[in-house]
Amino acid sequence: MSKTIEHIVVVGGGSAGWLVAGVIAAEHRLRVTLVESPDVPPIGVGEGTWPSMRDTLRRIGVSEADFFRECDASFKQGSRFNGWVTGAADDYYFHPFALPQGHGSANLAAAWRASHPGVPFADLVSHQPHLCVAGRAPKQAQTPEFAAVANYGYHLDAGKFGVFLRGHCVGKLGVRHLLDHVDAVESQENGDIAGLRLRRHGLLGADLFIDCTGMQSLLLGQHYGVPLVPQRHVLFNDCALAVQVPYATPDAPIASQTTSTAQASGWIWDIGLPARRGVGHVYSCAHTSDDEAFDALRRYVLATGGPDDISPRKLRFEPAYRKRFWHRNCLAIGLSAGFIEPLEASALALVEMSLEWLADDMPATRAEVDIVAARFNEAFTYRWERIIEFLKLHYVLSKRDTPYWLDHRKAASVPERLRELLALWRTRPPSRRDLPRIEEVFPSASYQYILYGMRYPLEGAARASDLPQEADRHFQDTARLTARMLQLLPSNRELLAHIRAHGLPRI
Numbered sequence: 126m127s128k129t130i131e132h133i134v135v136v137g138g139g140s141a142g143w144l145v146a147g148v149i150a151a152e153h154r155l156r157v158t159l160v161e162s163p164d165v166p167p168i169g170v171g172e173g174t175w176p177s178m179r180d181t182l183r184r185i186g187v188s189e190a191d192f193f194r195e196c197d198a199s200f201k202q203g204s205r206f207n208g209w210v211t212g213a214a215d216d217y218y219f220h221p222f223a224l225p226q227g228h229g230s231a232n233l234a235a236a237w238r239a240s241h242p243g244v245p246f247a248d249l250v251s252h253q254p255h256l257c258v259a260g261r262a263p264k265q266a267q268t269p270e271f272a273a274v275a276n277y278g279y280h281l282d283a284g285k286f287g288v289f290l291r292g293h294c295v296g297k298l299g300v301r302h303l304l305d306h307v308d309a310v311e312s313q314e315n316g317d318i319a320g321l322r323l324r325r326h327g328l329l330g331a332d333l334f335i336d337c338t339g340m341q342s343l344l345l346g347q348h349y350g351v352p353l354v355p356q357r358h359v360l361f362n363d364c365a366l367a368v369q370v371p372y373a374t375p376d377a378p379i380a381s382q383t384t385s386t387a388q389a390s391g392w393i394w395d396i397g398l399p400a401r402r403g404v405g406h407v408y409s410c411a412h413t414s415d416d417e418a419f420d421a422l423r424r425y426v427l428a429t430g431g432p433d434d435i436s437p438r439k440l441r442f443e444p445a446y447r448k449r450f451w452h453r454n455c456l457a458i459g460l461s462a463g464f465i466e467p468l469e470a471s472a473l474a475l476v477e478m479s480l481e482w483l484a485d486d487m488p489a490t491r492a493e494v495d496i497v498a499a500r501f502n503e504a505f506t507y508r509w510e511r512i513i514e515f516l517k518l519h520y521v522l523s524k525r526d527t528p529y530w531l532d533h534r535k536a537a538s539v540p541e542r543l544r545e546l547l548a549l550w551r552t553r554p555p556s557r558r559d560l561p562r563i564e565e566v567f568p569s570a571s572y573q574y575i576l577y578g579m580r581y582p583l584e585g586a587a588r589a590s591d592l593p594q595e596a597d598r599h600f601q602d603t604a605r606l607t608a609r610m611l612q613l614l615p616s617n618r619e620l621l622a623h624i625r626a627h628g629l630p631r632i
């Protein structure tokens with residue numbers, strides 16, 4: 126009889142480790158121990174999430190109001206891209222979280238091109254860019270926890286998020302927490318990990334080990350030697366400067382979206398939390414110097430109402446993912462599995478997808494582990510490839526002309542599958558058939574938002590099946606819905622203040 130899986134050890138107390146420990150402890154009758162080194166702090170960045178985080182937090186069983194209060198969290202309704210096409214003052218577009226109204230039932234793109242070419246695509250098909258421009262919250266004070274009027278994820282303080290999750294996992298879910306450093310890994314004869322040698326607590330054995338040790342990838346990368354698959358030839362960014370920026374006044378508006386502003390050799394993120402903004406410049410060290418990157422960040426902070434003197438923190442990363450994520454009785458989740466620039470905030474979303482897979486497909490015995498692992502590796506290699514293509518799309522459609530942007534458009538740097546899709550998308554919009562899996566990371570709607578936000582041409586005659594009247598009906602519905610939402614929804618700051626004081630209704 127194969128050994129039963131009874132005890133899971135999670136190594137790492139960053140966002141990934143605590144999310145994994147929380148979901149497993151909440152949904153399985155398994156012993157969960159989380160080991161976290163007192164000498165290696167979590168990375169402390171990663172402040173934008175997807176709407177999927179609402180489900181993850183609900184699965185763990187936290188209160189959304191507590192989360193808002195303790196993590197200095199705010200609402201995120203999508204991304205706004207400034208200057209990505211030409212860099213001109215009026216060059217911006219939105220990638221909202223809400224699907225276009227009527228997506229899949231009518232050729233919205235063809236109708237947009239034919240009858241409303243002067244209106245930004247996302248403005249015509251979605252209420253959400255309008256809510257973002259107006260700084261509106263995606264729900265009302267009477268909307269229950271985790272429910273939405275408009276789809277939303279979160280902006281949060283990454284340091285506070287880890288502390289919040291730890292309190293809940295240890296206090297409410299019975300996760301055992303060891304503050305200790307893993308010095309060595311001990312193996313069984315068959316190559317499985319037998320246990321971890323901890324500096325203070327000695328040998329810690331388990332049936333399954335989840336490597337959440339960040340970029341060190343202590344178990345999968347260092348112990349098992351599973352290599353990285355480099356992606357620098359596709360996505361060049363490998364450095365970031367991150368800084369926290371105070372608001373000019375305590376009642377300054379809180380942005381509803383992550384703003385990503387293109388720079389000569391990278392881009393700058395801007396995330397609004399209730400107490401401060403998080404701003405960072407992601408760039409390619411091969412295309413610019415740290416000093417130039419710092420100057421661009423300083424200019425941006427100053428131009429957006431922040432102070433002149435900033436002391437950003439520098440982070441370096443290798444754009445890559447692991448050749449395998451699950452090897453024997455070890456699964457890597459989070460930065461230990463890989464990292465690519467945070468352009469669409471996909472890292473925490475991948476953590477959630479990984480832990481959802483693990484929690485839903487949890488092997489009962491050691492014999493099942495290899496079967497589940499093979500399926501996991503196939504599925505997540507596919508996901509990484511799709512994420513890389515989707516991020517690359519933002520660069521290949523640009524018309525900017527510094528060496529960084531020109532290099533991004535060189536054919537050799539564009540994955541073949543993306544090149545083929547771009548050829549098809551000249552005459553028709555992205556559809557479900559281009560992204561055939563049930564659980565795609567980015568739906569065809571996201572591709573449409575980027576393509577048409579960046580003014581990718583849609584050539585050729587309209588098809589007989591295009592139903593322009595139906596598309597027009599959806600545009601009108603969107604306009605009506607937008608007007609109603611703008612009337613009813615409070616500002617982000619108003620609603621967040623209300624939640625801090627009174628909470629939200631719980632179902």
Ligand SMILES: Cc1cc2nc3c(=O)[nH]c(=O)nc-3n(C[C@H](O)[C@H](O)[C@H](O)COP(=O)(O)OP(=O)(O)OC[C@H]3O[C@@H](n4cnc5c(N)ncnc54)[C@H](O)[C@@H]3O)c2cc1C
Nearest residue numbers: 137138139141162167168171173307338339459460467473
């Ligand atoms: C510049 C930048 C911006 C980002 N922005 C976003 C974003 O907007 N959205 C998003 O989703 N993601 C973003 N990310 C990614 C995000 O930060 C991570 O995915 C997330 O924080 C999870 O990190 P982690 O838990 O895997 O690793 P970490 O936070 O690095 O945690 C590693 C843990 O491992 C432990 N550890 C290491 N070695 C040992 C040892 N020997 N013994 C015991 N414990 C050990 C450490 O103590 C620590 O607790 C960004 C990343 C970067 C670099």
